[in-house]
Amino acid sequence: MPANLTPQYKRAEDAYRQAKTTPEKIEAIEDMMRVIPKHKGTEHIRADLKKRLAKLRSTDEQQKRNRGGTDIFFVEKHGAGQILAVGMPNSGKSALVGKLTKARVNIAPYPYATHAPVPGMMPFEDIQIQFVDMPPVTSEGLVTGMMGGLERADALLICLDLSAPDLLEQAENCFGVMAERGLFPTGKAAVEGMNNKPMLTLGTKVDLPDTADNLDALLELRPDLGPVHPVSTETELGLDVLPKCCFELLDIVRIYSKQPGKPADKIDPFTLPRGRTVVDFARAVHREIAADLKYARVWGSGKFAGQTVQRDHIMEDGDIVELHV
Numbered sequence: 369m370p371a372n373l374t375p376q377y378k379r380a381e382d383a384y385r386q387a388k389t390t391p392e393k394i395e396a397i398e399d400m401m402r403v404i405p406k407h408k409g410t411e412h413i414r415a416d417l418k419k420r421l422a423k424l425r426s427t428d429e430q431q432k433r434n435r436g437g438t439d440i441f442f443v444e445k446h447g448a449g450q451i452l453a454v455g456m457p458n459s460g461k462s463a464l465v466g467k468l469t470k471a472r473v474n475i476a477p478y479p480y481a482t483h484a485p486v487p488g489m490m491p492f493e494d495i496q497i498q499f500v501d502m503p504p505v506t507s508e509g510l511v512t513g514m515m516g517g518l519e520r521a522d523a524l525l526i527c528l529d530l531s532a533p534d535l536l537e538q539a540e541n542c543f544g545v546m547a548e549r550g551l552f553p554t555g556k557a558a559v560e561g562m563n564n565k566p567m568l569t570l571g572t573k574v575d576l577p578d579t580a581d582n583l584d585a586l587l588e589l590r591p592d593l594g595p596v597h598p599v600s601t602e603t604e605l606g607l608d609v610l611p612k613c614c615f616e617l618l619d620i621v622r623i624y625s626k627q628p629g630k631p632a633d634k635i636d637p638f639t640l641p642r643g644r645t646v647v648d649f650a651r652a653v654h655r656e657i658a659a660d661l662k663y664a665r666v667w668g669s670g671k672f673a674g675q676t677v678q679r680d681h682i683m684e685d686g687d688i689v690e691l692h693v
């Protein structure tokens with residue numbers, strides 16, 4: 369007997385294929401089970417979905433238990449994205465997180481002062497980005513579990529102490545340890561299958577003598593490390609643009625929801641990865657709306673204000689979107 373799957377089911381199936389994390393997959397399978405036509409022809413598919421759901425739920429439980437136990441590097445995500453401060457000991461990571469967030473960090477004139485991640489929230493215009501102070505990378509490599517933390521993050525800010533007499537060695541160590549695990553500065557060709565992610569390199573402590581010359585020398589010797597953004601937590605040089613840099617690094621867009629006949633909610637935007645469509649936005653608002661979405665009206669990326677767009681219309685930062693089911 370033919371299954372006769374509906375477009376609604378196929379869309380839910382697409383969402384499942386795009387899902388990356390276990391909770392996302394669970395959500396997508398639940399959607400597929402909800403919208404699948406319930407007749408004899410789909411019996412075997414429904415049985416298979418049920419089996420897959422049970423397996424995913426048990427994996428999810430296991431993952432939660434593992435994290436809850438001993439993994440100090442698991443930092444629950446909040447806000448529009450998670451960015452970690454990464455670098456060698458004493459490179460100014462804690463000072464930076466302390467300046468840009470309200471987190472209670474431990475800043476010390478000696479290395480290895482930070483032992484566990486300390487998350488804070490960094491405001492950018494009308495959103496908050498999570499910025500996490502991390503223990504240092506060392507020439508011996510990463511502390512057990514830290515790689516997991518780096519892999520889960522959405523982006524990394526690499527701190528290089530431009531006042532360090534062994535700056536070149538520090539830079540090579542820091543990038544070397546990450547490269548061993550497939551993390552390369554943005555701009556370098558991503559290797560297929562590697563877990564490359566957006567990174568921005570900061571040259572810290574530029575208020576100290578000789579740091580400008582040290583930076584020039586580093587860039588000359590290792591142009592492959594990509595651009596270095598100079599900062600100082602003492603003079604605050606370079607700090608004002610950092611939240612915007614982080615927003616751009618995350619490559620997300622802010623979408624403002626609007627109810628028909630009412631003004632848009634301009635206070636608390638949704639954030640989504642760039643390139644997503646109005647149906648992805650609908651999914652973020654409410655799963656059931658996504659399945660039933662007929663069209664949307666968009667102020668911003670449409671040709672004119674309030675233009676009617678199809679489900680696959682790609683949104684831009686700042687769009688106001690009105691969903692119609």
Ligand SMILES: Nc1nc2c(ncn2[C@@H]2O[C@H](COP(=O)(O)OP(=O)(O)OP(=O)(O)O)[C@@H](O)[C@H]2O)c(=O)[nH]1
Binds near residue numbers: 455464474475479
């Ligand atoms: N002059 C100057 N000193 C800084 C700056 N940023 C940090 N420092 C100093 O550098 C030292 C180390 O700073 P931290 O922020 O604790 O460095 P860290 O990278 O967190 O160090 P670990 O946690 O040990 O890895 C402290 O004495 C800070 O006061 C800066 O912009 N200028």
Ligand SMILES: [Mg+2]
Binds near residue numbers: 461475
């Ligand atoms: Mg620290």
